[in-house]
Amino acid sequence: MEIHSIMSKRYGGMLQQMSHVLIDGDNVIMIDAGAEVQDVESVIGDKKVLAVLITHCHFDHVCCVEDYVEKWNADVYVKEGAEEKFSDAHKNCSVLIGENSVFQVPQKNIKYYAEKLKIADFDIDVYFTPGHAADCVCLCVEKKLFCGDLVLGGTTGRCDLYDSSYFEMEKSLAKLEGIDFDTAYPGHYDTLTKAEVLNSF
Numbered sequence: 001m002e003i004h005s006i007m008s009k010r011y012g013g014m015l016q017q018m019s020h021v022l023i024d025g026d027n028v029i030m031i032d033a034g035a036e037v038q039d040v041e042s043v044i045g046d047k048k049v050l051a052v053l054i055t056h057c058h059f060d061h062v063c064c065v066e067d068y069v070e071k072w073n074a075d076v077y078v079k080e081g082a083e084e085k086f087s088d089a090h091k092n093c094s095v096l097i098g099e100n101s102v103f104q105v106p107q108k109n110i111k112y113y114a115e116k117l118k119i120a121d122f123d124i125d126v127y128f129t130p131g132h133a134a135d136c137v138c139l140c141v142e143k144k145l146f147c148g149d150l151v152l153g154g155t156t157g158r159c160d161l162y163d164s165s166y167f168e169m170e171k172s173l174a175k176l177e178g179i180d181f182d183t184a185y186p187g188h189y190d191t192l193t194k195a196e197v198l199n200s201f
């Protein structure tokens, strides 16, 4: 499996959202939808993105999702019920930067997470890790942990947003030690070793 991380250019690039492209032969999936289609195409050529797995439905993680559906008819995985955040600028937190961003994703493209997913030959373990938002998940593929905004930049994600919970955050962080991974790919900033993740809280 090859992994390419692409920084989002939306919102002036100021949020430094990182979306991750996973390539296995001809099969491609993505973690989060902050990267422009053309930037994804520059790493996958004319392969197709089968699915985009959203770590949580904050605007910066989903801002290009409509383009992925239009370009590749990609499936869009979210925690069940979280798709309501696509069409609600308060719930997807875009109002916090003075935007009113809403995203239209056809219901037929929306899929819900289960604890284990298999997409083509990708075996994905899904961990429900609420705290930063109620719909946060971490996704583990071949010992690579895509942790969204649970841990990033040597600290933990903020918990003062719509449906955040400090109490849930503590419980989610406690799960990390028990997950078998060697590298974490957060939703912002650089990759972290497992030791760096565990030293972040």
Ligand SMILES: [Zn+2]
Residues within 6 Å of the ligand: 056, 058, 132, 149
């Ligand atoms: Zn977030």
